[in-house]
Amino acid sequence: MKLFKKLLAVAAVAALSGSLAADAADPVKMAWVYLGPVGDGGWTYAHDLGRKAAEAKMGAKISTTIVENVPESADAERVIRDLATKGNKIIFTTSFGYMDSTLKVAKSFPKVNFYHATGFKDAANVAIYNSRMxxxxxxxxxxxxxxxxxxxxxxxxxxxxxxxxxxxxxxxxxxxxxxxxxxxxxxxxxxxxxxxxxxxxxxxxxxxxxxxxxxxxxxxxxxxxxxxxxxxxxxxxxxxxxxxxxxxxxxxxxxWGPYYTSVAEAAVSGKPMTKAVWGGIKDGxxxxxxxxxxxxxxxxxxxxxxxxxxxxxxxxxxxxxxxxxxxxxxxxxxxxxxxxxxxxxxxxxxxxxxxxxxxx
Amino acid sequence: MIRAPWRLVPRTLPSPRMRVLAPMMAVALTVIFGCIVFASLGLSPLAAMKVFLIEPISTINGVSELLLKASPMCLIALGLAVGYRANVWNIGGEGQMYVGGIFASGLAIYFHERGGVWLLPAMVVAGAIGGALWASIPAVLKTRCHANEILVSLMLTYVADLLVKYLVYGPWQDPAANNFPLTVAFSDNAQFPMFAAFAGDWLEGTRVNVSLIITLVALPVAWLFMQRTFAGYQLTVAGLAPSAARYAGFSGPAAIWMALLIGGAAAGVAGVMEVAGPLGQLNDRWTPGYGFTAIIVATLGRLHPFGIALASLLMALVYLGGEAVQISLQLPKAISLVFQGLLLMLLLGCDVLVNYRLERRRPAATAAVEIK
Missing domain, CATH: 3.40.50.2300 (Response regulator)
Known part of the structure; x- marks a missing residue:
């Protein structure tokens, strides 16, 4: 009987600590919206390499989702909104034509941080990033x-x-x-x-x-x-x-790897990045x-x-x-x-x- | 040689029952084939099907997106169906939609920030006129020069696309847009209000707008026109039996004109729904493909308004489902195209049964034929 009680106590502690650990390690959900297929060998492929680099660096601290072949039309807004609804806290929209859709969705999700590649309009929770190609x-x-x-x-x-x-x-x-x-x-x-x-x-x-x-x-x-x-x-x-x-x-x-990693690090630390980044050769x-x-x-x-x-x-x-x-x-x-x-x-x-x- | 135990025997008359049943069989077979596709990708077919067909419409927002996407396709398909019944094959709904969007955008930009409540209705009328004008080009060429309307209307789609690009890169470009190809964002009275704006909290965040009412009104009107008016009857006769139509004194050119103008006007209004709806401006990337998908919708819906309404919802669902499986299961979005393709191929296959019936081979009879 004593043994049983002991076991129960151990199990309870284990369960409790288990759930605590799970809370602490709840990954930050990050999503990428792609214009082309990942297999385009060019633009979208480069973004996906960057995503994978961030994933490799951050491990279980983040979880990532991608949506490819998203047209730069009224459909983009639905995809971005859907990702925000499904609990993604960090959303990258990787084509110029997603600019207005990103801004529209960002308005209704003030607690989600959006990052738009190559646009020229931003907001409190929409940061622009681009590369000096x-x-x-x-x-x-x-x-x-x-x-x-x-x-x-x-x-x-x-x-x-x-x-x-x-x-x-x-x-x-x-x-x-x-x-x-x-x-x-x-x-x-x-x-x-x-x-x-x-x-x-x-x-x-x-x-x-x-x-x-x-x-x-x-x-x-x-x-x-x-x-x-x-x-x-x-x-x-x-x-x-x-x-x-x-x-x-x-x-x-x-x-894109270092940039995506730094956005991920900031998000995991609880202070999401909000500044615009326009980097070149010097910034890697x-x-x-x-x-x-x-x-x-x-x-x-x-x-x-x-x-x-x-x-x-x-x-x-x-x-x-x-x-x-x-x-x-x-x-x-x-x-x-x-x-x-x-x-x-x-x-x-x-x-x-x-x-x-x-x-x- | 292995012989199938069934054979196809021509029917004396096309089966009206099979005309209705064939699309349903095609849909059912698509689901079965889809399950095989999912299973071969290593997923549980039922769970994947649930994500594909149920998840997209499991929320109010999902239903709103479904209607938002289905509505313009349905409207274009209704217009095209009128023509297809008369054997006038307008393939250029997409281009007519662009021109409708252009006409409406012109008004929205000209009266930017100074239009009244009349502006939106005026844009709808302008869109209908624009689409009809674009469709009148194949009509003129068909009636005057016997030019094939399939080719002319299809090619004009590309011209219309270039016209949109010319305008947004040139005269209609938003001066504040940094040489980016967009017009100004339309002011409020040049946009369809969303239902969410006056329907209360339960529609919060949804994008479906009052332009849906246009499609809902067009459905019974199209049915009345096709089934209950003399003009609709003339068109049907012209399609089923052109020489009978001529004997009866129905004008061939008039039928062609009517078919193309109605199709063009409907597509033009669908264009207004887009530019004054979810887009809220005109831009160069606006190529949703609704005009082309509407051809599938009209065919799948058997050129009947009720069927078209169902078919447009199905096509919209397949599209949303493609996005859902991508987001939830990380499958490639090409899966929507696979489903569209499957559906069409299977429909064509099932359509064989309209004119043929399956008959069981009797071994004895076969043997007798072989001896001969």
């Missing part, structure tokens, strides 16, 4: 300037918003820092993720003489098309070496990686040197003098565009052909 784009331009034989670069672009326009500019300026006669042709496909349109656009550019391609779209289609047609290209968002090793020069990658949020053997050593060396200068703050991609398409100074020497100006840029630098659609 124009930095690796500039470095890609430096390499392109060395390897382009025809002096014509191609750029497959998604939507004519500042984020994309400045990447086109950076790519062109990087190339012209090596060869001032280089020009860039741009094709707009009005989509972030549409492998068949991305391919058609790449074919059109190659047909017009472009021999080094870069893209601001989410899949590996442009790179693969370059390999099929015997020209060179870069990976974008993720390391795309494996998709077309015979055309791949280097990859401009997004690195993006990089130029997997420079291939197709790149001449001189080009690789110059790109590496520029990368070090960007990381140390010695070089800024948008420091003057920068000439506009008319050949006149748009940014005079000694002046540097502010973040606000870079975030609203709607003009091309000298060397880019055509006009920014819809720019006034």
């Amino acid at each position: 124009y930095e690796p784009a500039y470095l890609a331009g430096v390499i392109a300037g060395h390897v382009s034989k025809k002096g014509v670069l191609g750029f497959v672009a998604s939507f004519p918003i500042p984020e994309v326009v400045r990447n086109i500019n950076a790519y062109t300026m990087g190339a012209r820092s090596v060869n001032p006669k280089i020009t860039t042709k741009v094709v707009w496909i009005s989509s972030w993720f549409d492998p068949s349109k991305e391919r058609q656009a790449a074919e059109a550019l190659i047909g017009q003489g472009a021999d080094v391609l870069l893209q601001n779209t989410d899949s590996s289609a442009v790179l693969q098309t370059a390999q099929d047609k015997g020209v060179l290209a870069f990976g974008w968002d993720s390391d795309m070496t494996q998709y077309a090793p015979k055309a791949h020069l280097a990859s401009c990658i997004e690195v 949020m993006n990089d130029l990686v997997s420079v291939s053997s197709l790149v001449p050593p001189a080009a690789a060396k110059m790109a590496a040197a520029k990368k070090a200068d960007i990381a140390s703050g010695k070089f800024n991609v948008f420091a003057g003098p920068i000439k506009g398409q008319d050949g006149k100074d748009k940014v005079p020497a000694g002046k540097t565009l502010t973040d606000k100006e870079i975030d609203g840029i709607n003009w091309y630098v000298e060397g880019v052909e055509g006009a920014v659609p819809g720019a006034k």
